[in-house]
Amino acid sequence: MSNAVIAVVGPTASGKSDLAVEIAKKFKGEIISADSRQIYKGLNIGTGKIKGRWVSKNGKKIFLYKGVPHYLIDEISPKKDSSAGEFKKRAEEIIDDIRARGLLPIVVGGTNFWIDALLRGTILPDVSPNKKLRRALERKNAADLFRMLKKLDPRRAKSIDPKNPRRLVRAIEIARALGRVPRAKKALTYRTFWIGIGLPTSVLKANLKKRTARMIVQGLLTETKSLAAKQISKKRLRTLGFEYALSLDVMQGKLEKKKFASALAARDLRYAKKQLAWLKKNPDIRWVKIKDDALRAVRAFLKS
Incomplete structure (x- = not known):
């Protein structure tokens, strides 16, 4: 297995998390979340965070979802900034630890820039916050x-x-x-197999519509109010995703509640299209439509 890493990518609501779990269970792996918002505590409904739980194991706290350890999820306060550079550093340490225990690292996301920074050799500029x-x-x-x-x-x-x-x-x-953001440079560390979930447009749209409805039913507005009550400024909340920005618009009377679902769905679809446009630039992605194809492809890669 040596330096092998599996990357599971795709647009919002394509089923990345569950596919990553299937791969982890089949090939003895653990999962690193590459999502710039799911890393925050309390951002659950608005980010579509998986419903895992924290458990203690060998003196460490581990986030488990469907019995599989997940890292870099539900970890830091939303008052703090997270960056691709910090993610890359921590993810590399976690990958080393997973490999040292003879297991397969699986990266799933999410935030495509973060994944590319980790697995495609993007050199991040060393500029301190001003x-x-x-x-x-x-x-x-x-x-x-x-x-x-x-x-x-x-x-x-x-x-x-x-x-x-x-x-x-x-x-x-x-x-x-x-002067400008430097171009990415290649300094590949891992032998990465990229799995992309490529759903038909009609299926993706239906999934996004269900996701939007689920967020509202689960209490997106209540979650936004709760975050604001924890002294997270409204300006900060707006930077944490359009879901929270639109929720604030409803709360402040800028958006009619009856238009909330359609506004969320429209922004969700736009975001999914941007994710796909980014991913289509990566020629290494093996696009699949069903779980069995993904598992067969991973098995062949690990044998190669």
Whole structure:
């Protein structure tokens, strides 16, 4: 097995988490979550976080889902920032630990930039947070931040989510420090087998619609109120995903409650399309539609 790693990728609501668990059970693996929001405590409904539980094992606390250990999930306060660099460092340590115990590391996500940083050799710029600059930028809306980035680094502006203030601020911070965000370089550490879940568009749309309805029934608005009650600012909540931003809009009377579900579904579909567009650029992904195809492909890879 040596330096083999399995990556399970795909758009929102494609079934990545359950497929990763199937692979883990079949091939004696453990799972690393590469999701920039599910790493936060309390962001459960709005991020579609798996319903695992924390258990103590050999003096350590482990997050278990369907009996499989998961790492880098439900770990830090949403008041704190998380970064691709921090994720990469911790994920590499966890992969080493999993391999040292003779098990198979499986990375699932999520946040495609984080996965690429870990497994495709993306070299991340070493730029420390600039608190003064961040305070100034946080007063601006996403549209203004995107215009700033386009002037500073047009190439990065083409690949970033223009509606994500947190990522826009970080990109501007790097561009101001280095002139522009450096291009990715290759320094591959792992022998990675990429599995992508490629659902028909009609199935994906149906899954997204169910996901949206489930979020509302499970209490997305209540979760948002609870997070705000924990002194997480509304500005910060808006950076943690459109689900929380739209919830705040409903709570503040900016969005009619009867339009909440359709607004969520529209944003969900847009996000899924962006995820797919990113993934289609990776020629190493083996696209599958059913679980059995994925398991056969992983078995063949591990034997090679």
